[in-house]
Amino acid sequence: MQAPFRTLIAAAVLAAGTTFALAADPAMTGDTAKGKVLTDTKGMTLYTFAKDADGKSACNGPCATNWPPLKAGADAKAMGDWSVITRDDGSKQWAYKGKPLYAWVKDTKPGDTTGDGFLNGAWSLAKP
DSSP states (O other), rough: OHHHHHHHHHHHHHHHHHHHHHHOOOOEEETTTTTTEEEOOOOOOOOETTOBTTOOOOTTTTTHSSOOOOEEEEEEEOOOOOEEOTTTTTTEEEEEEEEEEEEOTOOOOOTTTOOOTTTTTTTOOOOO
C-alpha cells in the first residue's frame, strides 16, 4: 500500500472517530439560584413531572402547551443516561435517567426556575 493511500485511510478513520466523539448530550447544564440544572440548547431550565411513569409522558394536550417537551428527532438514539420516549401524538421526547424533560412557558430567560414546585410540587427542576 502506498503511503499517500495509507494517510488517506488514517485520516478517514480519524475523522469518523472525531464525528462520533462530538455527539453531544441532548441538554446542557446551567446555573440557577437553586443550583445546577439541565437546560435546553437555549439555556432554559428543564423540569420533570411527578405524574410521568414507566418512561411515558403524562403531560399532553394543554399541559404540553404550557410545559413543552424536550423534543427528540425521529432518528434520536438513547445514550448513557439519556433515553427517547414516544409521546401520545407519536413525536419523540428526551428523557434523563428515565424521566421525560420539559421546559416551562413562564420561564423567560436562562436561569429562571419559576416552574419548580408548581402543581403542589409535581414539577421539579431536572438536576444533572
